[in-house]
Amino acid sequence: MSYIPVKRPKFSLLDRIYVVELARGLVITLRHLVLSLIGKSRSKKDFNGAGIGACMPFPEQRWDSHLPSYYRGAPTLVRGEDGRERCVSCQLCEFICPARAIRVVPGTVDPNSPTPKQEKAPAEFEIDMLRCIYCGMCQEVCPEQAIFLSKEYLITPTNRKQALRRKEQLYQLGGTKKGLINKWNQYK
Secondary structure, three states, X not given: OOOOOOOOOOXXXXXXXXXXXXXXXXXXXXXXXXXXXXXXXXXXXXXXXXXXXXXXOOOOOOOHHHOOOOOOOOEEEOXXXXXXXXXXXXXXHHHHXXXXXXXXXXXXXXXXXXXXXXXXXXXXXXXXXXXXXXXXXXXXXXXXXXXXEOOOOOOOOOOHHHHEEEHHHXXXXXXXXXXXXXXXXXXX
């Protein structure tokens, strides 16, 4: 036999009409309401708020100090410590992006450049922030560690052109990253 039959559990009438789940959700909502009314909600302790509601007063306070170390923000490009572009236009980030938010157009490299192993460099690199789902797959797949997810979360474009981040803007946001760049390692 090539498969194993799985017995499905029998649901009771209460399970089928979601009474238990509805009651659990109501208890959570009532707990937030009671804590808000007595001024001991989560926002008072975590966000130095007034204790009314479970939200942060956003324009006055920011999430910056409350962001966890594993937070995945907007993707950016970084340069090496010597100022060179780390991106070698391998296009792996473009191929792995599930939202198809990245577009890379490879270009040629000057033959007199100090990087003899580098075959191509990005002529154009563009990320559509309206399509990006902040999954982090582009950072994971990059062999040269050229793309990183920043801690930026305030992305509010007013038109479509502002949502398209081009190579120059991505390098400006990313800055410089220290560390070994494998493509230019002479011992590799």
